[in-house]
Amino acid sequence: MKFYSKNITPDSLTGAVFALEGIKNSIVLLNSPTGCKFYHSAISDYQYTRQLEFDPLNYPEKFYFGQPRVPCTYLDKDDYVYGSKYKLEEILDFIKDKDTDLIAVINSPGASLIGDDLNGILYRKIKDKPYISIETTAFSQSFYKGFQNSLISLLKNLNLEEYHNNNEKTVNIIGVSIYDKYYEGDIKEIKRLLNLCNIKVNCVLCADTNFNTLKNINKASLNIVLYPELGIDIAEYLKQKYSISYFSFDKGLPIGFDLTEEFIKSICEIMNSDCTDFITEIEKARAKSYIHISRLNSLTGLPKGSTFSIESTSSKAYSYTNFLIEYFGMIPNCINFIEDDPNLFKNNLKSLLRDYSIEDVLNKNIYETKSDLVFSNGNTISQLKLNNHIFSGIEIDLPSLGYIDIIPKTHLGIKGSLLLVEQVLNGINF
Structure with missing residues (x-):
């Protein structure tokens, strides 16, 4: 059985929008019909809040249509024949005097066929303010391509000089998006762990x-x-252009205590940093986690033997699976990769599953598989609930079911590992 919700996957246009929306005080303008803006604006404002109340009279301008982010030129059939120049000039006149650090204009796939000179229009209208135009986002290729291509274009536009900073323990974090469910918590935790090792974060891209x-x-x-x-192509560009080497963890993501320890130790080895304080904290976290797992196990035998399903990118699927199998002793029933995933860690996952002789769980139909815990996005979790499956759902991707996170959360690092332990134990209990 094929479900429509499984086919709602972001493409290169969404990747480009959320890449540039991730820059503070930017205006990302879509040269598109109104239908292209509403989802992007809603998600961007949900993840990166700009308005304090849902008043339909807020942002009444025809470019914004009641939403605070991602204005658009509301193209219609005549614009596809005669061009979008006049609508672009009109909206640029409206926004050029706003207090903003960057104005970005992105063509929707249809608008990219018109042939308007976006860069020329921007230069004539706002040449005294930083701007970038994205003529095409790679015609509905993957979210990851659109995200990286747009940021590489922006970096090329900045025209920075080569700079050597080999004496300071300073790093950039590459490959984070506001479309990541817990992006804020991810950034805070990785910065915190690096700070324990006296490594300074210069920029998050x-x-x-x-x-x-x-x-x-x-x-x-x-x-x-x-x-x-979200980051390999960008890191390669920065290496070639500015001679900045990069570290990409070959085990996926720092999810779980073992992978987190290996991740931070690898960086410290490269940066010649002392990780003693980090080791002390992660050992305390392991001890705290063990107490709760041991108590539950003594009463029920769980979580060992509990089953789980995962639907996500291959890097997440591998890292979660590694933690759930090797730390909790849980059993995977189904592991799916989302559509358009580049499968960077598919072989790692296959190798892990092969070690336990359970390769057949890869790419089973998650809608027809029953597990105690399901790690996925809100769409899949809600569909399984509608199918009357009895399980606990743990969201790891957008779209969300709408849980409001007041405190920034993460599944990465030490705090993320503890949160996962908490969610797994409570998921099994309730």
Whole structure:
């Protein structure tokens, strides 16, 4: 059985929008019909809040249509024949005097066929303010391509000089998006762990990133690729252009105590940093986690033997699976990769599953598989609930079911490992 919700996957246009929306005080303008803006604006404002109340009279301008982010030129059939120049000029006249650090204009796939000179229009209208135009986002290729291509275009536009900073323990974090469910918590935790090792984070590309900080991205001695699907191409560009080497963790993501320890130790070895304080903290976290797991296990035998399903990118699927099997003793029933995933860690996952003789769980139908815990996005979890499956759902991707996170959360690092232990134990109990 095929479900429509499984086919709702972001493409290159969404990747480009959320890449540039991740820059503080930017205006990302879509040269598109109104239908292209509403989802992007809603998700961006949900993840990176700009308005304090849902008043339909807020942002009444025809370009914004009641939403605070991602205005659009509301193209219609005549614009596809005669061009979008006049609508672009009209909206640029409206926004050019706003207090903003960057104006980005992105063509929707249809608008990219019109042939308007976006760069020329921007130059004539706002040449005294930083701007970038994205003529095409690769015609509905993957989210990851659109995200990386747009940021590489922006970095090329900045035209930075080569800068050598080999004496300072300063890094950039590459490959973070405001479309990551827990991006804020991810950034805070990785920064905190690196700080324990006296390593300074120079710039995060690209989520909640200050534009002036972005212009200093070439002043780091190492780039850390956090989510490889969102950062490998960018890291390669920065290596070639500015001779900044990069570290990409070959085990996926720092999820779980073992992978977190290996991740931080690898960076410390490269940066010649002392990780003693980090080791002390992670050992305390392991001890705290063990107490709760041991108590539950003594009463029920769980979580060992509990079953789980995962639907996500290959890097997440591998890292979660590694933690759940090797730390908890749980059993995977189904592991799916989302559509358009570049499969960077498919072989790692196959090798892990082969060690336990359970390769057949890969790419089973998650909608027809029953497990005690399901790690996925809100769409899949809600569909399984509608199918009357009895399980606990743990969201690891967007779209969300709407849980409001007041405190920034993460599944990465030490705090993320503890949160996962908490969610697994409570998921099994309730």
